[in-house]
Structure formats: C-alpha cells, structure tokens
Amino acid sequence: MKRVLAIILGGGAGTRLYPLTKMRAKPAVPLAGKYRLIDIPISNCINSEINKIYVLTQFNSASLNRHLTMTFNLSAGFGQGFVEVLAAQQTPDSPSWFEGTADAVRKYQWLFQEWDVDHYLILSGDQLYRMDYSKFVQHHIDTGADLTVGALPVDAAQAEGFGLMRTSSDGRIEEFREKPKGQDLEAMRVDTQSLGLTAEEAAKRPYLASMGIYVFSRQTLFDLLHSNPTSTDFGKEIIPTSLAQGDRLQSYLFDDYWEDIGTIGAFYEANLALTQQPNPPFSFYDEKFPIYTRPRYLPPSKLQDAQVTESIIGEGSLLKSCSIHHCVLGVRSRVEDEVVLQDTLLMGADYFESSEERALLRERGGIPVGVGRGTTVKGAILDKNVRIGQNVTIINKDRVEEADRPELNFYIRNGIVVVVKNGTIADGTVI
Numbered sequence: 001m002k003r004v005l006a007i008i009l010g011g012g013a014g015t016r017l018y019p020l021t022k023m024r025a026k027p028a029v030p031l032a033g034k035y036r037l038i039d040i041p042i043s044n045c046i047n048s049e050i051n052k053i054y055v056l057t058q059f060n061s062a063s064l065n066r067h068l069t070m071t072f073n074l075s076a077g078f079g080q081g082f083v084e085v086l087a088a089q090q091t092p093d094s095p096s097w098f099e100g101t102a103d104a105v106r107k108y109q110w111l112f113q114e115w116d117v118d119h120y121l122i123l124s125g126d127q128l129y130r131m132d133y134s135k136f137v138q139h140h141i142d143t144g145a146d147l148t149v150g151a152l153p154v155d156a157a158q159a160e161g162f163g164l165m166r167t168s169s170d171g172r173i174e175e176f177r178e179k180p181k182g183q184d185l186e187a188m189r190v191d192t193q194s195l196g197l198t199a200e201e202a203a204k205r206p207y208l209a210s211m212g213i214y215v216f217s218r219q220t221l222f223d224l225l226h227s228n229p230t231s232t233d234f235g236k237e238i239i240p241t242s243l244a245q246g247d248r249l250q251s252y253l254f255d256d257y258w259e260d261i262g263t264i265g266a267f268y269e270a271n272l273a274l275t276q277q278p279n280p281p282f283s284f285y286d287e288k289f290p291i292y293t294r295p296r297y298l299p300p301s302k303l304q305d306a307q308v309t310e311s312i313i314g315e316g317s318l319l320k321s322c323s324i325h326h327c328v329l330g331v332r333s334r335v336e337d338e339v340v341l342q343d344t345l346l347m348g349a350d351y352f353e354s355s356e357e358r359a360l361l362r363e364r365g366g367i368p369v370g371v372g373r374g375t376t377v378k379g380a381i382l383d384k385n386v387r388i389g390q391n392v393t394i395i396n397k398d399r400v401e402e403a404d405r406p407e408l409n410f411y412i413r414n415g416i417v418v419v420v421k422n423g424t425i426a427d428g429t430v431i
Contacts, residue, residue, distance in 0.1 A: 001050045
C-alpha cells in the first residue's frame with residue numbers, strides 16, 4: 001500500500017444537503033454526534049495502511065480544512081504519511097473551477113504525477129461505509145485491471161439511481177450505463193451469485209451499482225485524462241470511454257453496509273439508524289477498524305433527571321429533566337427541563353456557555369445555546385450552535401415536504417425541519 005495514493009473528492013456545492021452545506025463543505029457535515037463525513041474515507045485509508053491522502057475541495061472549505069489540520073497529523077501518530085487539502089484554484093492554464101470529478105483530478109494531475117506510486121485510489125467524501133481498501137487494490141492488481149470500480153449489489157428499485165455495470169462471471173466489466181430505466185435496466189442484470197452472493201441474495205439483488213470509488217493504474221489514469229480533455233466526470237464519461245477503447249475494467253464486489261449521504265433524507269435516516277439496538281446497520285464500535293476523528297478532551301455528559309431511550313449522546317452534554325427518544329445529540333448539547341426530543345438530530349455546539357452567561361442572556365432577552373425549557377421537537381435536524389427558545393414546538397404540524405424560510409432560520413427538506421447553523425428560534429414559535 002506504500003505505492004498507492006488516495007484522492008478523496010470533496011464533492012460539489014452540496015445543494016441536495018442544503019442548508020447543512022450553507023456554511024460548510026459536504027465532507028465537513030457532522031455525523032453520529034462527534035464525527036464528520038470526511039472521517040470515514042480517511043479512517044478507511046489509515047486502517048488499510050494507505051497514508052498518502054489528498055482531499056480535493058471547492059466550496060465552503062474553511063471548516064473542513066480546520067478539522068483535517070486538527071485531526072489527521074499522520075506523521076505524528078500514524079507513521080510517515082499526510083492528509084492534505086487541495087482547494088480549487090484558478091491559474092493562467094486553468095482559469096475555471098472544478099467542473100466534475102475527473103476535471104478535479106485533471107487540474108491537479110501535475111502534483112499527483114510527481115509521486116512515485118503505481119496506483120491511484122479515487123474516493124468520495126460523502127459516503128458511510130467501512131472498507132479495507134488494501135483488498136480493493138489487491139483485487140485490481142491480481143486481475144491485471146487498468147481500472148477497477150467498487151460495485152454494490154442492488155435490487156431493481158435502487159438500481160435506477162446508479163450507474164450500473166454488466167459484468168462477466170469473473171467480474172470483468174462489459175458494459176456501463178448511467179441510471180438506466182425500463183428495458184435498458186433489464187439488460188443490465190448480472191448473475192451476482194458468480195461474484196460471491198448466495199443464491200437467495202443474488203435473486204434479490206441482480207444489479208451491480210457503481211459506488212463511485214475507483215482504483216486506477218498510474219498510466220491508465222493519466223492517459224484517459226490526457227486523451228479526453230473535455231470529459232469532466234468519471235462515471236458518465238471516463239469509464240464508458242475507457243471501456244470503449246478496450247481497457248481492462250474490473251468490478252470489485254462490496255457486499256456490506258454502504259450509504260451515499262447525498263440528501264437531507266438520507267443523512268437523517270443514516271444518523272438515526274445508528275441508534276438501533278442491538279445491531280445497527282453501521283457501528284462505530286469496532287476496535288479492529290476504528291473511525292478516527294478530532295480528539296476534543298471534553299468532560300463526560302451529565303444527565304440530571306433525563307429519560308433517554310435508543311439515543312446517542314455526544315460528550316460534554318448536559319441534559320436536565322427531559323425526555324429523549326430515538327435521537328442523536330452532538331458534543332456539548334444542552335437540553336433544559338421539560339423538553340421532549342424525538343426522532344431528532346441535535347448537532348451540539350462548538351463552545352460552552354457558562355450558567356452566568358446563559359442567565360445574563362435571558363435577562364437581556366436573548367436565547368442561550370441549546371434547547372430551551374418546555375420545548376417539543378420531533379422529526380427535525382437542529383444544526384450546530386442553534387438557540388431554540390422556551391415553549392417552542394417543531395413538529396412540522398402541516399406536514400410540509402419542502403419549504404424555505406431563511407428569514408426564520410429554518411428550511412424543510414423531505415418533510416424534515418432543518419434549523420440552520422447558528423440559527424435562533426424565538427420563544428413560543430410553532431413550526
């Protein structure tokens with residue numbers, strides 16, 4: 001793995017995750033109370049002994065840069081390696097911003113070419129899964145492939161939303177189609193049993209979806225980028241072109257939990273699924289394959305008279321006499337008396353407010369950070385540093401699916417109320 005360079009793509013503007021991406025890059029969105037999305041692929045790399053890692057970003061990258069700088073000093077704790085951010089930049093030779101996944105890699109290929117490596121691992125910064133990339137790379141080497149694509153077996157309902165691969169019995173890619181439907185979809189069926197699934201599972205999931213992660217052999221990557229100067233996307237353009245010109249493309253079957261955190265609905269469901277007992281679909285409790293994040297050295301959480309069921313509570317939190325059910329609470333969360341939180345993500349805060357500061361705020365008509373006394377919140381996402389007043393009700397009472405209320409500090413996406421980062425909701429508000 002010393003001869004592998006990992007390139008993590010930070011994604012575009014994150015419009016489908018807005019307003020969580022209003023003030024941060026998509027990979028910097030908080031996850032599971034204490035992590036960020038970018039921690040997943042970087043931890044997978046570290047656990048796979050791949051320690052040369054670049055992260056390509058373009059939008060709202062300040063908080064992502066800060067998080068990576070404070071978290072991943074690989075030369076200090078993980079051996080001689082690095083995690084380095086490469087932001088989009090305009091130069092005389094390249095006056096435009098990143099226009100797609102392939103274009104982002106092309107614009108920095110001069111840097112990637114300087115490394116004496118044999119393989120490039122291209123990853124996404126907004127997916128939740130645990131994978132040993134060393135097996136992925138070894139499969140690429142063993143099959144003599146020019147390009148290997150991570151492949152997820154899916155059913156017909158899921159298949160329409162992905163780029164699909166039709167492969168031979170040994171996993172060699174013979175055809176690639178982007179989001180096919182109808183007869184085109186039917187033509188992409190694969191005998192997934194020959195790739196390792198049981199007969200029962202193969203019958204349920206006869207399609208191979210691209211996970212958007214790739215291993216390129218060195219020469220193949222640069223040849224494809226050079227010979228297709230107008231191609232901007234790996235999935236839509238580079239892979240079909242590579243296939244058409246006769247390169248050996250291989251699939252790598254990944255039959256485990258994988259979630260693309262691309263929308264507010266997917267983000268919300270993936271977080272709450274972590275609270276399932278006894279076996280959540282994805283668990284951070286794995287000593288052999290840990291997920292790393294920033295060490296904060298916070299005090300333990302304090303529950304004064306709280307009723308908490310099926311929930312995750314981040315460290316440094318203070319919960320008074322409240323009821324918390326099926327929720328994920330981030331670090332430094334503050335929940336006051338007589339509060340009810342249900343099916344809700346409270347992302348916590350970046351700082352503590354002392355009792356004196358909170359009392360003074362109240363005297364002056366302000367609202368402290370956290371969730372105020374007598375408030376009820378159900379089916380919502382409360383972003384970092386929110387100030388929710390007393391006796392507030394956030395339940396989407398009119399069952400609105402989509403709404404923009406920036407002047408009131410909230411949006412509704414997929415039926416989920418999202419209160420923006422640093423947003424304030426006044427006492428007595430009903431949403």
